Amino acid sequence: MKITRQKHAKKHLGFFRNNFGVREPYQILLDGTFCQAALRGRIQLREQLPRYLMGETQLCTTRCVLKELETLGKDLYGAKLIAQKCQVRNCPHFKNAVSGSDCLLSMVEEGNPHHYFVATQDQNLSMKVKKKPGVPLMFIIQNTMVLDKPSSKTTHTQDLKDVTDSVSYENGRSRKSAAATSNGVDNKNKGQLTKHPLAQRAVERRGHEAKIKMEMEQVLEIKAKGGVQNLEDSEAELPQHHGQNEERLEAQHKEGEGKWPWFEEERLIGKLSNVSLEQQNSLGTLAKNREKGTIFSTLLTSSYL
Ligand SMILES: [Zn+2]
Structure with missing residues (x-):
């Protein structure tokens, strides 16, 4: 067995394993022609198939294939003996047997769900098998088993x-x-x-x-949130505006009377003649601050209006 042949087999097998779920034990469906070729080529299928495919194999056939071999007579007696040693897989032709090739073809219908290999020397059957995707095809050439490369239908x-x-x-x-x-x-x-x-x-x-x-x-979410925040801020500012307006109006009212509030405080300071200088300064500062604060507040209020 040449190494290159086995390398090719490994490569093709890998393709079927990876893409079509083909797994050990490999189910090899044999027809009468393949059994006959194996007999002529003195190929020990049970020994050589597992070695060639580098994995466990099961030799299978169908009732239709066996029946066909029986009808063909003593010329195919040896092939029939080989086929009879295979496991018989149930085919849908239990009432009316069909030809071996038609039977094997029916076994790999609808995407070859049982992952059968078809092993045949029948060119006509091989052509039909190649038109079905995902079916590994085997044949014997020059007394040597070959796993065919995946068909174009399969690769496509x-x-x-x-x-x-x-x-x-x-x-x-x-x-x-x-x-x-x-x-x-x-x-x-x-x-x-x-x-x-x-x-x-x-x-x-x-x-x-x-x-x-x-x-x-x-x-948008941030804008929506920001909008709400702005509204909340505006609402918070409203009472402040209102308060400032009140202060301004009050100040204007008192100004109209010619009487600013800090005059009263200065007058009060003057009255408190017996308080310490420090205390007077403190009160004076308070009055000054009050003055500044009021003016500042008025300016702020004006800028708002
Ligand atoms: Zn059948």
């Missing part, structure tokens, strides 16, 4: 699946990302696992839009 289906997965994955991811951004959570790993550049850009654009929207909402 996988390419489409990759793109679809990528888009649906990114759609889901962008929804999550937008939700996370809206909640104020910074998604630092955004786009790291992105496969498709177009999907990547779409995600970035959506993320950017979400960010802008979030920032706008924050600004």
